[in-house]
Amino acid sequence: ADVIIVTAGVARKPGMSRDDLLGINLKVMKAVGEGIKTHAPNAFVICITNPLDAMVWALREFSGLPHHMVVGMAGVLDSSRFSHFLAEEFQVSVKDVTSFVLGGHGDTMVPVISYSTVSGIPIPDLIKMGRSTQEKIDAIVARTRSGGGEIVALLKTGSAYYAPATSGIAMAEAYLYDQKRVLPAAAHVSGQYGVDNLYVGVPVVIGAGGVEQIVEIALDDEAKANLTVSVDAVKELLVACKAIDGSLA
Numbered sequence: 001a002d003v004i005i006v007t008a009g010v011a012r013k014p015g016m017s018r019d020d021l022l023g024i025n026l027k028v029m030k031a032v033g034e035g036i037k038t039h040a041p042n043a044f045v046i047c048i049t050n051p052l053d054a055m056v057w058a059l060r061e062f063s064g065l066p067h068h069m070v071v072g073m074a075g076v077l078d079s080s081r082f083s084h085f086l087a088e089e090f091q092v093s094v095k096d097v098t099s100f101v102l103g104g105h106g107d108t109m110v111p112v113i114s115y116s117t118v119s120g121i122p123i124p125d126l127i128k129m130g131r132s133t134q135e136k137i138d139a140i141v142a143r144t145r146s147g148g149g150e151i152v153a154l155l156k157t158g159s160a161y162y163a164p165a166t167s168g169i170a171m172a173e174a175y176l177y178d179q180k181r182v183l184p185a186a187a188h189v190s191g192q193y194g195v196d197n198l199y200v201g202v203p204v205v206i207g208a209g210g211v212e213q214i215v216e217i218a219l220d221d222e223a224k225a226n227l228t229v230s231v232d233a234v235k236e237l238l239v240a241c242k243a244i245d246g247s248l249a
Helices: 018-039 052-063 075-090 123-128 134-145 147-155 162-176 221-244
Strands: 003-006 044-047 070-072 097-102 110-118 181-190 196-207 210-214
Touching: 003 018, 003 162, 018 052, 018 221, 044 052, 044 162, 052 070, 052 181, 052 196, 052 221, 070 196, 075 097, 075 110, 075 134, 075 162, 075 181, 075 196, 097 181, 097 196, 097 221, 110 123, 110 134, 110 221, 123 134, 134 147, 162 181, 162 196, 181 210, 196 221
Parallel strands: 003 044, 044 070
Antiparallel strands: 070 181, 097 110, 181 196, 196 210
């Protein structure tokens, strides 16, 4: 296979956090990762299974593939939700909204307001122009963070599937057609954003070489602090993974 999209695992149910899935889905990632190592060692792998940041890390560890060939689908989905909510607020087409979400795929994700725009106009400038208020934007940030839970509560018997599928396909096409797309994804960072040897949501360039670049944007103090909180949450998940499966330690 040229591309593998991993969705295997137990889906969230109402009241469950992504982290509740850890023990069950870690065993699934072990089986899948060992299968990839044996049957598709040259594939580009996109992981969608939750809790995403821990599962993509574990999948890479179990498969032994190069870091740039294993990536997690999180930021594309989270940014799409963020853009949709912003488009609703400003009453514009979502096609004219660009947004970035960094950090872990969970309640600590970091929607970055300063790099989010409507037709190139930064959101902070639109607030100054009176098109919205900081309070409304803060509420949108909060809704983006809980977007997955909102879908789970509405579906009652499963988790989101349509938007994650669309996001995964966008990443696969970027690789297969060498599109060099800049997409937010859970990628392996080695020093960027002050983070080392961890999978976390960052803007990346995806082309025929897999994750070809990690784009490091300048963050204000608030965004840096929020990213640190998010990274710490991911680290806690990895500690839990290692406690469950000693081969990861």
